[in-house]
Amino acid sequence: MLRASIGTAALELHAGEEPGVEFRYAEDGRLITGLDTTELFARTGSDPYRFDTEMHALDARPEEDEYGPSGSRGLFYRLAENFGVGVPEEDARIDRPVLSGRLLPPAAR
Template sequence: MNTTTGGLGWMYDRDLPLHNLTFARQINARELLERMGVDQNTMAMREQDHFHYELGGHLYTDDGYVVSAGHYRSWAWAWEHGSWKGIEDRGLVPRASIGTAALELPASEKPGAVFRYAEDGRLTTGLGTTDSSLARTGSDPHRFDTEIQALGARPEEYEYGPRGSLGMFYRLAENLGVGLPLDDLNDRPVLSGRLLPPSLAVTAESLNTRAAFPRLGSTGRSADSLEGFDHLDQQRALSFVPISVTSSRMLLEPGWQRRHFSSSR
């Protein structure tokens, strides 16, 4: 029986398609997408029929980078439909967290579950179960140990509780206050677009930030952190030069996503 009452409750025990979730606190959905490197030419508020007509051909493809975004309480959320830019671009979550907090939560057990939490441009805690054991990174890798123990999990003994490692990460995320209403994703008009692929986003970013970040190439600074740069330089890091990614207007079968997600409601 599912006793979950948090903002991700509908996601538990579901065979969801490959996707990636990013959250940021106290910023709006449009700003979150901008921080993630959205192609400005594709970002718009779309009715569900228009969403499927304009972006349906790219859904659940590795190179589609289709993203939807919205709000839940004090958090903005962004759902990547099949792409993994949050994983491929190691600096994305720290960028999204500048001046606030951000969280990345890939929603798939294969190849493993990941939980990455950042504050003010710095990766605070990274947790991953890609090798069965719990790998830890970040400036405070044990920050959530008390919460993990409260869930009855013992990661060092390969025990993640009754819902597995992904369920454990969902609960940690819900404890932070994040959520994603299924109706907002599936039925209501949604802010959506396509993210620039990591290679294009890095190229675009470098045009704006090479002068502002002369130290990046010489210090070996990790992409997981923007710590050490002043606020103005950090904001410049978010100013991507728009690069158009052509959107195919292929038509996905109408209502497919709605039926897929609603089948076990």
């Protein structure tokens, strides 16, 4: 994913059979935000709190083990949707890998 983000941005969302979700966002070959709920909620990256405003807007407080009305998977699907990554409803069953979406370029800072 880091190589795919060189010159642009990339988002990875992994929700497997086990409980928990891994959400990673990278820009220009660097991990900006990594969020992992597979065990204890963990953050990584150069800006691990970048999506807190969006998570709070979805009534989620991951550090308090509160993921909002859609649960942890729903929360991270919604975050991905904010980037224009769409997951068709039939793919939301998580019975096979799903590749979908296109990110907008990172906003100029």
